[in-house]
Amino acid sequence: MANLVIDNVKKRYGTTEVLKGINIAIEAGEFLILVGPSGCGKSTLMNSIAGLEDVSEGRILIADNDVTYTSPKDRDIAMVFQSYALYPNMTVAQNISFGLEMRKVAKEEREVEVQRVAELLQINHLLNRKPAQLSGGQRQRVAMGRALARRPQLYLFDEPLSNLDAKLRVEMRTEIKKLHQKLGTTIVYVTHDQIEAMTLADRIAVMKDGEVQQLGTPQEIYDNPANLFVAGFMGSPAMNFIPAKVVSQDGAPMLELATNSTVSLPFPKPDALANHIGQTVLLGLRPEMITEPQPHKVGQNFVTTTDIKVEVTEPMGADTMIITRVNDAEINCRSNPAYPAAPGSVIEMMFDTSKAVVFDQATGQRLDK
Template identity: 55%
Template sequence: MGFLDIKRATKSYGAVKVLHETDISIEEGEFLVLVGPSGCGKSTLLNMIAGLEEVSSGDIAIRGRSMNGVKPAERNIAMVFQSYALYPNMTVRGNIAFGMEMHGIPKPERERKIGEVAQLLQIEPLLDRKPGQLSGGQRQRVAMGRALTRDPDVFLFDEPLSNLDAKLRVDMRTEIKKLHQKLGTTIVYVTHDQIEALTLSTRIAVMYGGHVQQLGTPKEIYDNPANMFVAGFMGSPSMNLFPAKVTGHEGRPAAEIRLGDGSLARLPFAQGFEGQEGREIMLGIRPEAITDRDGADRNARALQVIDARVEVTEPAGSDIFVVSQMGGRDVTGRFRADVPVRAGEHFPFAINMDKAVAFDPKTEMRIS
């Protein structure tokens, strides 16, 4: 039994089921991120944990106590919203203190907690300002400070950074991670941003269509996606997915692919697929496993260099993304920035098949 247990939980609105049977067990101190596109059920699940939505069937328990029928105020949870939800007529100090006042905490204790969270979040100079005088990042810190004074069993974050600009989102990600490492709190965090999910979490639940597609550590999700949806959703740029056929090459099973110029290339697998010649698969390879020859992993067991036509180059500072056609689809490789690669020319692509995964094109589930 975990610290927070979600057991066969579902949510329906009339005949429409928006969350199918969901099982997740969260240990104390974990940082679980629920990630997926809009409408996948992640916010619905968070609201069910908070008590803002009733569970249609199944159970949600915190510290072994079922939360079914328990009011939000009695669950000992704290929630940080996307919209900050600050009172505009109150100062920062008043916003942080408000919840404590409602719970009858004496003023000396309130002031002590306000001082602690203000120092922790570096908002001490802002205590006498009102929300309208703060930047988006400052408002988010105040919203977090208000939640921290609660000393809850579980913190719930509902897309807290989506209203911030790109640089501020990166800064706030770092602050939230530092906060979790310092306090060791249990956090459930909802986002549609897979980079947030990978950088913040100890575990990730990837959701789509009301189902948890995969639950695992960031490394497990990134390196070993359970299906084509997870492979394509997680990572930036996302995993390359393109059709191939299992064949033989120099006595080893290999993936045969058609390049943009019509020629065929064979990529030997690092392992597996013996006796499966002729099988159609979807091959999945991350951009960093498709690179220039000198930038390739020297320890790779199954490194294959193929000559392919460059369709597009996309300089990105420290790297250059190079697009070619494989299996009739655009495939992106990550090259070193100083590699002299040009659109319209042929260039050697080094492909690390140690990092390749394969999926069944019909079921879209991983097969190796």
């Protein structure tokens, strides 16, 4: 395994700049996920690391060696693709060992490596089958096995689970995480699925329009998003954004909401609001911070109870999403399924602003950094 440095990498197609100066340093053994909407540049960046795309400016270093202009075959990397890219006329064992054969590895060594990888991925019983005889999940395991057999310095995964159904995607996600924990390999993984990013990564790079909006651990990005885009992209359901007027109450800035009545919420960083009295900001609050009244939270500094009118409920088994409107914004609240919340009824809900964030309405930037 090796470290990876992406140093001010830019990519242009004519006058269009697709990557706008990407800077990311990845430690050896780290699992980094590039996440963002379609067209944000994450696949272009992945292809640049692999050597499949030439960069316009900047450097790429693997194991402290500058590989910016090195051909893909000399970068000592292995890729796992969305499309599996298996040879249909070869058996599973032959697919796994093909790369080793191309590198002139002795037959005995190839056979040992195939067995090692097959045991690791639990596909021993599939070694004599051909790809057409495999399910989607089995094909993805074979594609991973082919990459693992090479023992490269760096693994690149390009949306490897996007062709699988929802249940299989969850299972394969777990398998990839187990594999990383067992082998400690360096992985760069591209996805547009923020749940994959949250569950798999050591660190996440959230991308938009060819730029890294934020780089951090999943929890850092979830709790402290750098801007409105990151806050809205990461999390399912997404963070609520509520236009709230900043008012002064007993000399302290508060956030005024119109629920079924008018209520003022305290904010954990009042200094960030001091210069915005009388202005409207966007209050960012995760759905799990708006719940049915919870006795253990009563009396806490940033907890306020108020009435809301239920518009829609969405039972999800372990909890129920309650949709309501606050300050003309539709918001999601997460409640216990046993809590009575019929559509059209007015119920009591608890707002916990201890982890709330605020954004500038015009720029989308955080005001409370």
